[in-house]
Amino acid sequence: MMRKLISAVGVAAMMVSVAACGSDGGSGESAKNPKDRKEDLTVWLMSDAQSTWPELVKDVNAEFNKKYPGVKVNVQYQQWGDKAKKLDAALAGDKFPDVVELGNTETMTYILNGALGEIDPSKYENSGTWIQGLKDTCTFEGKQYCVPYYAGARVALYNKDMFKAGTGSDALPTTEAELTAALDKVQQKYGKDKAFSPLYLPGRYWYAAMSYVAAYGGEIATYDEGKKEWKSALSTPEAQKGIKHFVDLVNKYNHGDKTKDEQDHANVMANEKAGLLYGNGWEAGSVVDSKANGNPKLEGKIGVAGMPGPDGKALPSFIGGSDLATVSKSKVQDLGEEWIAMFTNSKSQEVLASKNILPNNTKQLEPLKAKPETAPIANAVPDAWFTPIAPGWTAVEKSEVLELMLLDIIKGTSVEEATKKADAEIDKLINEKS
Template identity: 75%
Template sequence: MKRKLIAAIGVAGMLVSVAACGSDDKASSKDPKDRKENLTVWLMGEARTTWPELVKDVNAEFNKKYPNVKVSVQYQQWGDKVKKLDTALGGDKFPDVVELGNTETMQYILNGALGEIDTKKYENSDTWIKGLKDTCSFEGKLYCVPYYASARLGIYNKDMLKAGTGSDVLPQDEAKFLEAMDKVSAELGKKDKRASSLYYPGRYWYAAMSYVAAFGGKIATYDEGAKEWKASLSTPEAQQGLTHFVDLVKKYNKADQTKDEQDHTNVMANEKAAVIYGQAWEAGNVVTGENGNPKLEGKLATAGMPGPNGKALPSFIGGSDLATISKSKNQDLAEDWISIFTNAKSMEVLASKNILPNNEKQLEPLKAKPETAAIANAVPDAWFTPIAPGWAAVEKEESLEKLLLDILKGTSVADATKKADAEINGLINQKA
């Protein structure tokens, strides 16, 4: 899920120095049975709708140790969670535990809002998925705990694929995949000139950067000598990936090529696309979402998206993390609750629901499970956005979307990436 980054908190109490005094040593020295605090936990709505029994069981387990601590779980929605959290952190009624999308963590780390995490308290910490752990890390310290992972993959209409190729299995070699897309395009074109075999919106930067990663490029790299991030989209590898992506957009997208991916599930629901590139849960949106098409029930499948050089297309790693709030007086309780909620037993519950757990060990069996194989196998080689102080500003300015639009409108890849690098360099090291 694309989660928009909001401007930093800017609250005096959110300075890093707060983390050092946020814990209450006197409270932590008490007998657990004598603790009588209230613990407020903010989780996103998925926990209430998809694994409510896990929340209930974790609270029960926590209260075995702390029978007099009241746990209040409050469910949030992605659309307004960041705004609500920023407001809460500016006052004196804030959660002790908060779930953050992994693109949201850095702004709170840099503002000192999150408490430092002690990995010794967490059962799976030695095998946490690196892409998630990285989103919690800054200057050698850890400020949140990986919760669950997700990745993008190919979502396709089996009937459309079979009508064009005679098979409803998505080829996993890119050359064969593109041959299949050519055949599907020809078949779709007989009935609907606006239907796309491979629907890649031109400003879909998550997809574009996946091709950049496939050719060995990066959005930006960290210069250890200068102690700053530097944009690197002008490198030959990044330019090759961008060229490859835009060529696919121009050849296979028969609709408006200048759009982003926000409505690509609607395009598939309207049977205007045979293949899209999205998160696994988006396949459900195609059928049962607000603008879904129930007639496509049972007609969709998922598979790894084939990439260049004989490998699967690297995916952006999505997911959630859990953090304590640095100015909470209950950080020790918060860490204990998180440790139960993310232990092996809890991760097994998520895995049973085809949700990717936070660690490599429990992820491994899901790589062979038909329902999860494609997305689970995409996680180990996934990429992530630069963990830089000004990344929120880069997203806010839509630097990558503007880059792609420039190329689509005819600017050379060399000129467009030079311009984008200059803009990103002016933003990426800014501290809010």
């Protein structure tokens, strides 16, 4: 649930200097007849849309132009690696998008600095059933500043042939006790290769580590309603137990470089150096995709399943995904809102669901829980966890506090000492408004 944050920052600085976005002029909202609108609408989407659902972008633009034939929609595709830097630079100048896609851990920073326009949820289809973990990332002080676009969750990705050879079954066990027993057998089968890991779990993989924290009832940070501030909670017994469990798995089953993060773990599996990964569902495709340095020979051999966690329960997943927002300085926010409404309606979400991408609402998510390709991911959403929706969370991520804490533990620092140090670092940052 969305916790009430500390009082909103002054947004005047972001709102004072208004320059035309994407549009050199035009009558704006003064033109009551849609056919009289002559502006440009600039939309920043991530490259996922360009590579995986380009027909959706094309169809929505065509539908939009039926209503607004004089409005030119300029869709510009961005890369995750440098999008935030480019957006910050654009917002500081006079050439910025009208609509922007944001990862759901990014939204609060832009909400608090006044960069995003407020939206009325009633104007958007399925707003009553938006996935809560996405909706929360768009909400501040009871107001909505972005629209959920799609969701994602982490699951187990495994080499079915390796598990079959090691255990006699190509199905992933459903409990962690059974899983570790299976991993031991897979290790016996393939362990002559010293670079092989039955479970490739990188030591700096903080999303995975925090999933184990959540499994034991711990949290990264908690919000104090009385003091109106966030407080890091990694030193609590529950969080420490989860972190220790994660590190124990890394040390026992990862025979690769334990000091790395998860960025190349799909490539490790593609090179047949891993039996099991914990990753995003779409990474199963990366393992076999030659364009992504994958191994086409593994086509049909990579299974997707729910990741077993401690105490006989499924491992809670981080809920990832994207949101869409209008830029507050835009002179065509109304057009941006309509474009987003078309791009996120039921018809559009159905296109995403057909590609095994999780939709933004529970109504359309439900059928995917029974579909073999999407069931593990879809079923992970209801119990998923999310990072603290705090003003300084982006600063915490940029400082890599969690990664450095895990690295210290992997190198021999005690969990108690490392979490205490991380708590102090997080407390310095988490309440700061950027």
